[in-house]
Amino acid sequence: MKKCNSLYKRVISLMVILTCCVYSIQVIAQNQTEKVVVVGKVADADMLPIVGANVVIESTSIGVITDIDGNFKIDVPKNSVLSISFIGYVTQKFKISGPDNLDVILVSDMSELDDVVVIGYGTVKKKDLTGSIESLSGDLLVKSNNTNITETLNGNVSGVLVTKSSNRPGADMSMQIRGVNSINSSNEPLYVINGVPSYSGMKHLNASDIESIDVLKDASSAAIYGSRGANGVVIITTKGASKKKGFSIDYTGSFGVKTPTRIPDMIGNKGNGLEYVDYRVALWKKKYGDASLSRPDFLTADEKRRIRNGEYYDWLREISDQSYVTNHSISTAGGNETTSYSFGIGYLNDEGMIGKEEFTRYTANVGLEHRFNDKITTGISSYISDHKTNHGSQDALLNAYFLPPIVSPYNDNGNYEFIVQPTSSKINPFIQNENNIRESKAFYSNFSGFLELKLIEGLSLKSQVAYQFDTDLYGEWIGKYTQQKGGVNPSEAYRREGRNTNVVWDNIVSYHKEINENHKVDAIGLFNMQKDTHQGSAMRGIGLPYKSDWHAIQTADEITDVSSYYWESSMTSYMGRVNYTLMDKYMMTLTGRYDGTSRLKGDKRWGFLPAAALGWQIKKEGFMQGVEAINKLKFRLSYGKTGNNNLNHNITLTELGLSRYTFGSNGVNGFGISNVLGNEDLEWEMTSEYNFGLDFGLFNNRIEGTVDVYTRETDGLIFNRAVGSVNGFNSVYQNIGKTSNKGIELTLNTVNISQTNFYWKTNFTFSLNRNKIEELYGDNKDDLGNRWFIGEPVNVIYDLKYLGIWQADEEEEAGKFGQSVGHIKVEDVNGDYNLDQQDFQILGTPSPDWTAGMVNSFVYKQFDFSFDIYARVGGLYNDSFTYMFTAWDNEHWNKADVNYWTVENGSNEYQQVGAQSYHTQVLSKVSGTFVKVRNITFGYALGKSVLSKIGLSKLRLYSQVQNPFTFTDFIGSDPETIGENVNTQLSLYPMTFTFGINANF
Helix, strand or coil: CHHHHHHHHHHHHHHHHHHHHHHHHHHHHHHHCCEEEEEEEEECCCCCECCCCEEEECCCCCEEECCCCCEEEEEEECCEEEEEECCCECCEEEEECCCEEEEEECCECHHHHCCEEECCCCEEEHHHCCCCEEEEEHHHHHHHCCCCHHHHHCCCCCCEEEEECCCCCCCCEEEEECCCCCCCCCCCCEEEECCEEECCCCCCCCHHHEEEEEEECCHHHHHHHHHHCCCCEEEEEECCCCCCCEEEEEEEEEEEEEEEECCCCECCCCCCHHHHHHHHHHHHHHHHCHHHHHCCCCCCHHHHHHHHHCCCCCHHHHHECCEEEEEEEEEEEEECCCEEEEEEEEEEEEECCECCCEEEEEEEEEEEEEECCCCEEEEEEEEEEEEEEECCCCCHHHHHHHCCCCCCCECCCCCECCEEECCCCEECHHHHHHHEEEEEEEEEEEEEEEEEEEEECCEEEEEEEEEEEEEEEEEEEECCCCCCCCCCCCCEEEEEEEEEEEEEEEEEEEEEEEECCCEEEEEEEEEEEEEEEEEEEEEEEECCCCCCCCCCHHHCCEEEEEEEEEEEEEEEEEEEEEEEEECCCEEEEEEEEEEEECCCCHHHHEEEEEEEEEEEEHHHCHHHCCCCCEEEEEEEEEEEEEEECCCCCCCCCCCEEEEEEEECCEEEEEEEECCEECCCCCCCEEEEEEEEEEEEEECCCCEEEEEEEEEEEEECCEEEEECCHHHCCCEEEEECCEEEEEEEEEEEEEEEEECCCEEEEEEEEEEEEEEEEEECCCCCCCECCCCECECCCCCCEEECCEEEECCHHHHHHHHCCCCCCCCEEECCCCCCCCCCHHHCEEEECCCCCEEEEEEEEEEECCEEEEEEEEEEECCEEECHHHHHHHCCCCCCCCCECCCEECCCCCCCCEEECCCCCCCHHHHHEEECCEEEEEEEEEEEECCHHHHHHHCCCEEEEEEEEEEEEEEECCCCCCHHHCCCCCCCCCCCEEEEEEEEEEEEC
């Protein structure tokens, strides 16, 4: 035993001696290595100093940390590697060959950038996420500089398609998430703003007030909102009270100049009036013969005079003008150990380019939180938005398209002429702008307060009451001197208003527990009650004695269209969700929600919506540890059911219909059963969805991405089905039909270059969706009248197929169809030489084949540069603008300057001018393909030394151009507004040059 102890002591002594020798050799070698001094500064992408960043000589424990200004100084052996790192940022390494002064910009590690995701009634770390959720930060919304933040989601969130109704200021936008589910009900997602579910959209929100937007796309994620989650959920979190100490002020301001871009080419514009004269001659000769050129209505005396003198008027460029957009936001935040607060106000004014078009918005945002102790917390938040939209004249721009360059808005005295083209009775659009006024005024408010009790460690109870109130007032004045009234009929005014309230009470129990570092449980239970009310009225007055807009309808000679309404609905819900993580590798989420709604009847009111999701952190398995190129690899699988109860409130009822008739000398109201029979057996439209996802990070997370593949089915579609009128009604609502959506989504973020003073990153998204009708009425038959076809998309273009123009060598064949050379040629499907509905076919769907977005961002020292590209490929649309200005051959109006067929050019695109061709409706079918460069931004951030002198912690100046380049075959102004209502929403496309400032005090 003593020998063993002696041997043990000798071995230990020998190891100590050897260790000391090795250490001495290392010290001697290190002392003999020449050292150099390296100083530098570490900052983030916004040029703010990073305090506490680690600056370490690689393969050693020698290092320093940055000070409060981000500065460091260290002695480094020559030819060694200096590693600079900080939590949440990509580590940078520098080979040191001599004394150096480094300015280091650390790029956010994208795997940590969105570390916490809002999932509804709570949050989860992104690494533990099992569903398909994408987030946008408030910073991105501010940098995009869109008046309506809804537009920013296009190309920045995969699976989302935002459609603009017009480019007029304040125009509405609609959103689809993963395609079209319902045929008759709404496909708009549920918006949850500070905990209040609604369908009010985001037009009233100021980007500077937004903390984040989280889009819940798959059914597993959206199931937490149960019967309202079938179309996806958009959760908007405004800036509230943060727990950071101190006081700060942020200011964001910009001023932009808008100018029309891509003004459509009309014949004879840009001073080329003789082109229009040639067109007019060719048109009249073709339609009426050569002798028609001597008719007095071919050209008026004034038109001939203008042609002789070369006086041509470019209506589109004269009626449109530069306009301005101004945006200012200021916010404050602060707090101490017990109380935190925030306050922000905003102002936006966006002028249109035609007449009086304008959108003005005022916003205010308040957040307050008080922590009585570590057990009790309370807080309130509120958001207020007040905006006014001047929609402009209904058809002034339309008239500007119609009017040819050989007529002028002025008379001989230089004053505006009312009817500028007597031969067509088109009135002066400048006068139309003054006498047709359409305005909307809307007010939106959102208030909420909560009390949270932390009962024991990991267990908390939170009760929150939220109240949303919004109003909408629309008024229209149609004066005597408008196109509608023709300078003869009396003026008219219309007024409509609506008021909505929404009260939500949430009671939430949350439990968080970690056991032995291998088990983690997050559980939540919810009891929810919600009630919403809606009321409004409308009236029209005809023949008003003076111009009072819509404020004195009682003075009208005749009051018509008087109506009013009131309805309410309520919902009660129970919800539970459990997130379980095993060994930080295996994740499971179980969700169940039980909803009851007053919009349905009896036991059909209640429904249970379950969901389950699994996640597997493959990278953390032992067999992946040696794969250094892969930093993150997670597989996700989910299934869930959601509902769509965004139904008419009276859909289960058979209402009474009002009839007015004369009885004796009095007017009497009579009531009878309406044409639509209610159905008390109606149920929600239900959506089931599978989602397969893969999250990955490569090469130190320099390449990071997410791929999702999904398939969903929506069953029990509600149709207003036609029935025989023998029972006194013509239709009845029924749950029949099924649709499906399948798609692929990709999000890819890359750090392409990351060097001392320069970095370049790219964000890319791709979305593909295929939609079709699986069933209709259970009889496997199509509904030809509504253009619904089993196996095809919900919305299709069903018409004759356009083949081109009959050419000179096809004269004999064209004659068999009663056509001539130069006329439109369409496909004869059944070969009977009789073109009718038997030859109609499905030509396409007004949905893109795929969409993609890409943002490239560059930073060089204190300069930043970025550009944003968005593309939609495929899709076929019915476009009224294209049809109206290529198919119509009115002898006095203007037309689009496109490649019309002539004997000389043999065009195969558009028919001969003046040819009385059949089937001109096929010209309205246009492709939706386009590529846009939406944003180019250049910025400069002042350095710390300059900021300290002026008392700021951050100051960035930038210039930006929006919509500089668009690549498309569309002949209208903006391919994103294909299909806009030309009679009420026709608009021009703005290019905006903006100068702005971001400052922090």
